Amino acid sequence: MNIGPALRILGAVVLTAVPAFASGGGAEIADPAAGWDELWKHFLIDVTLIGGVFGAVALYWLFKYRADNINQVGTGPTITRAQMFGWALIPAFIFMADDFYLAANGWTLWNTYRTVPKDALEVKVTGSMWQWNFEYANGVNSDVLKVQAGRPVVLRMTSDDVAHAFFLPKYRVTEDLMPGRITYLWFYPKEAGKTYVTCVQFCGASHADMSADVEALPAEQFNNWLASAGAKPAPDASGGQPAPAASGEQPGGASGKAL
């Protein structure tokens, strides 16, 4: 997944896909992945500036202040008390200002990452050596994570054995899974498409092969899949009712309903 196309896709999504889903005026869901790309650009500008200035100065001085003869000594100024504080405190404040700028932007995006939108599709994820299991509210179990395009997805995750980590490069998000704890992450598959999840917490011999497909399907297709897949492992009592997670039995309604 190259970052260029990803950026373009995201740009296209913002410009075109949003109105398509905006029938209820509800396309206000902030997308963490887009936020990530945006903040990454800020970061790149920030460090290119700092790194460029300091790097250029270093190279220039390392070149310029070469000794003409071997017995020469440096003539760096000795500084006064005021200069001593100045040269410490002024840079300190500049660095601190930059820190706060980055931290403030980071915090905002952090909140986006950690605030699950209403009406997200909830899937239970269990990691184990070395596979992923996805369980839907109607009891369907799958080794492929199928989700509905245009609807946020929240994953409630735990592990059966050792620590794993759920990494979705396309959606710019990672969170660990551990036995005895339930962690969560959410992402926003705006468009239909295929990608993958891969494990990034070392978990033994097949750590590198602990990967699964992630498919975002158009609403109708997704709902059909969920209903028919559910037929196999017995769509038990919990199938329809629980409001928060059970996705639509009404295919038509779901896509328009984006809250």
Added chain:
Amino acid sequence: MKEWIFTTDHKRVGILYLIGSMAAFAVAGIMALLIRAEQFNPGLGVASEPTQYNTWLYFHGAAMILGFLIPGLTGWAANYLIPLMIGAKDVAFPRLNALSVWLFWMGIVVALLTFVIPDPPDIMWTGYPPYSVKTAGNTAFYVFTVHLIGFSSILGAVNFITTIIYMRAPGMGWKQLNVFVWSLLTGLIIQLIFVPVLAAAVTLLLFDKYLGTHFFDASAGGDTLLYQNLFWFYSHPAVYVIFLPAMGLLFEIVSTMSKNRPFNYNALVAGMIGIVFISGEVWVHHLFTSGMPDWIRVAQMVTTLMISVPVGIMVMSLWGTIYKGSITYNTAMYYGASCFLLLLLGGLTGIPLAMAPLDLHIHGTSFVHAHFHFIMGIFAAFTVFGSVYFYFPKMTGKMCNETLGKLSFWLNFIGVNVTFWPLFYIGIAFGMPRRYYDYSRIPEATPYHHIATYGAIMVGLGITLMLVNWVYSAIKGPKAPENPWRSASLEWTHAVSPPPHGNFASPPTVSSDWTPYNYK
């Protein structure tokens, strides 16, 4: 032979540390080449099975940090230089010093047993449970390595802190210390506070695995996250145990070769002390994806970013040290000069890792590898290599071959950049994960892995030439003049090369206007 084994002379102890840590570096370096060979193409390559790769990677990480960098800096450099720089005959507790170097060697031997025991550790240098408890690998060897080297470094820390406080030459005030002395003092204070935490963490791991306790076992009321917290509560500060002395050595090289005082010495020292205070409040940046409560992830994003304040002040001093300097370039200064750039590269790429939301995409990727290699694996290692060249005449009384030195520098410097820039890129662009022997899911990363492997081969060549140069020059090198770099520091002005047992013919005293950076 006997006089080396039973030695209590700090200089010999120092050289024993240097030999041990370079041996660890060499073996871990061979592991690095095997790792790069395995990652050359997706799928299983040179390793016979994945666990073998994991063992290489375990050894590489553990040996580079516990066996090479920490002992190289707080063992070799501290031992060899501290007593000489402060004008002391030896360290405060010479026998304890001998004990700590032998504990270190035992630690190295236990680590090397990785290659002969059945089911060697395959748990990475972080050793996270539950995997490290469940694995068939012998986690105990990891634990004992940490115990031995940890105990060795606690003894070393006590010894050097005492030495620096009580054994300075008459008249030598706190503002007249070499920067390296300050950097080591602050680094060792951190080491002394935090190593016991790591020792406790791995001991509990041992109990869980072999004695059936459940400290980290969630199914019996334990908590896997506890280990991660304890581990990083030590291991983040540990990067300052590496970073501070590395900066100290860099200042010695750069000041001397620029014939310029360290700029704004007082602020520089304040920056180092500042790092001591901040070092214990940032460990959660290694746990940004570990399901810690959100408030603490945000809080430690802020504290982590704040590290840029003391580090920034140190950077100002470093840059100011070359301003209007009078720079001559030997091999040591080649390494010193390159460290300006490596410090920027390694430091600035730490910023997105400090920013919790950005970390969510890169936490598990090769971007992290590239970042910490630039700051630790390369910056800190280059300060060690540069310092070996710099103090070579002092240690051996011989000059090192400069042509070979510079040639191997260029191989190393170009090689590391060729190796690690691609890893930055594929981490961001493709999400290339860490610790993967196979990346069949990401075939587009293959050409970048090719480049990285070629770079590593270059470094392997550079390091080999460097080691050959050191050994050859130590035996065959031309005799060194007394003070070849025209330093003003006591180890050069008051002691012959190599200094005899007891260091100084008569104990030096210093006047109130003396500093180790008064160049004439």
